[in-house]
Amino acid sequence: MGTSSATPCWNRRNGPSIDVMTSGAAYVPHRPSLSRSGPVRPRLARFGPARGRSGRASLLAHFGPNWFASVMGTGIVANAAVTLPLKVPGLRVAATVVWLLATVLLLSLCVAAVAHVVRYRATARGHAADPVMAQFYGAPPMALLTVGTGCLLFGRALFGDVAIDVSWALWFAGTLGGLASAVSIPYLMFTRHRLTGDSAFGGWLMPVVPSMVSAASGALLVPFAPPGQLRLTLLLSCYALFGLSLLPSVVITTLLWHRLAMHQVGAAALVPTLWIVLGWLGQSVTAANALGAVAHLALPAPYAAGFEVFGLVYGLPVFGFALLWVALAAAVTIHTARAGLPFSLTWWSFTFPVGTVVTGTSALAAHTGAHVLAVAAGLGYLGLVAAWGTVAVRTARGALRGTLFPAAPAAPVG
Numbered sequence: 305m306g307t308s309s310a311t312p313c314w315n316r317r318n319g320p321s322i323d324v325m326t327s328g329a330a331y332v333p334h335r336p337s338l339s340r341s342g343p344v345r346p347r348l349a350r351f352g353p354a355r356g357r358s359g360r361a362s363l364l365a366h367f368g369p370n371w372f373a374s375v376m377g378t379g380i381v382a383n384a385a386v387t388l389p390l391k392v393p394g395l396r397v398a399a400t401v402v403w404l405l406a407t408v409l410l411l412s413l414c415v416a417a418v419a420h421v422v423r424y425r426a427t428a429r430g431h432a433a434d435p436v437m438a439q440f441y442g443a444p445p446m447a448l449l450t451v452g453t454g455c456l457l458f459g460r461a462l463f464g465d466v467a468i469d470v471s472w473a474l475w476f477a478g479t480l481g482g483l484a485s486a487v488s489i490p491y492l493m494f495t496r497h498r499l500t501g502d503s504a505f506g507g508w509l510m511p512v513v514p515s516m517v518s519a520a521s522g523a524l525l526v527p528f529a530p531p532g533q534l535r536l537t538l539l540l541s542c543y544a545l546f547g548l549s550l551l552p553s554v555v556i557t558t559l560l561w562h563r564l565a566m567h568q569v570g571a572a573a574l575v576p577t578l579w580i581v582l583g584w585l586g587q588s589v590t591a592a593n594a595l596g597a598v599a600h601l602a603l604p605a606p607y608a609a610g611f612e613v614f615g616l617v618y619g620l621p622v623f624g625f626a627l628l629w630v631a632l633a634a635a636v637t638i639h640t641a642r643a644g645l646p647f648s649l650t651w652w653s654f655t656f657p658v659g660t661v662v663t664g665t666s667a668l669a670a671h672t673g674a675h676v677l678a679v680a681a682g683l684g685y686l687g688l689v690a691a692w693g694t695v696a697v698r699t700a701r702g703a704l705r706g707t708l709f710p711a712a713p714a715a716p717v718g
Contacts, residue, residue: 367420372443377655379406379450387666389678403454435497442510445481482514502567506577516549523594539602553584576653585626586660589619593667654691
């Protein structure tokens with residue numbers, strides 16, 4: 305795409321492809337593939353030092369919605385910590401610090417997003433036309449919802465009841481944004497994006513998963529809603545959001561499985577997006593159990609008990625499929641890494657989706673009392689922290705050195 309922030313490079317076997325180091329994702333019209341040795345990594349050193357005004361301008365010029373995945377990945381590290389059935393001294397304090405970090409990061413990226421739209425309007429408009437970058441418009445709503453959930457979990461102890469009001473505001477903003485992405489991005493895919501049979505990748509889930517996040521975070525707000533019709537409306541809306549996200553996610557995962565079976569793995573830089581499938585799996589288990597736990601506040605018997613039972617009846621089989629996908633995604637990732645797995649913003653796919661599996665597993669452990677699930681949640685959290693630490697450090701280093709984007713254009717395009 306002419307307005308895309310990606311930079312073309314060449315693959316000896318497959319011709320032109322796109323360097324994901326500049327945009328966090330890659331779109332190749334047919335049989336996407338990158339060189340086994342990894343893509344060419346443009347550095348600001350070619351054009352000047354990656355610091356000062358030049359570095360900031362480059363970041364701003366090539367800013368995209370995929371950057372909000374860093375907020376999601378950071379926030380889930382905090383939120384998942386307080387759901388663990390295993391209590392660790394000092395963990396809540398550490399989680400609070402991480403949530404504050406996610407909050408600052410969210411505010412910073414919101415400012416950067418506004419500045420990007422103002423200064424580089426053509427580039428910003430081009431994101432929606434890019435079949436890959438457009439999918440990541442689901443990231444900003446999920447970033448809002450993740451930080452909003454943390455407002456309830458951590459903010460009340462620091463700021464009092466004002467944190468509840470902020471959580472409501474972020475929930476409404478994230479939910480509306482998620483509904484917008486769930487409608488607009490598939491519409492663009494159906495009518496404007498030029499896709500082929502092998503175009504499916506994990507990022508296709510990004511526009512529809514925010515509604516599942518709204519369902520899970522909305523469950524925490526049910527006790528704070530006024531009793532009566534307003535509380536009932538919130539609960540029923542969360543279940544509707546649950547279904548709105550669940551069924552498209554099943555369809556997209558089926559398409560992704562078909563693409564993998566018929567066309568194999570494809571571009572190395574897109575391999576991390578396979579982990580995005582865990583996002584709707586883990587988040588749906590989390591939502592089903594969280595909503596079931598508060599159903600009695602709005603629904604009479606026997607419906608309240610039925611929804612609570614649904615959390616386990618649905619959650620345990622989906623947990624089994626999530627384990628299968630972890631094994632498959634890990635095997636493909638290791639296989640690809642042996643040949644070369646270039647770093648890009650898609651690596652944040654190793655964080656938030658894994659975190660939702662942790663929260664879902666913790667919910668199942670809490671409702672069943674099963675020690676094996678408690679241990680699984682703890683091990684999953686250790687993996688989440690390790691992945692977050694690795695990706696966060698490499699993202700910060702890449703941003704400071706300028707390896708995540710090419711040099712800024714001489715003048716804003718607008």
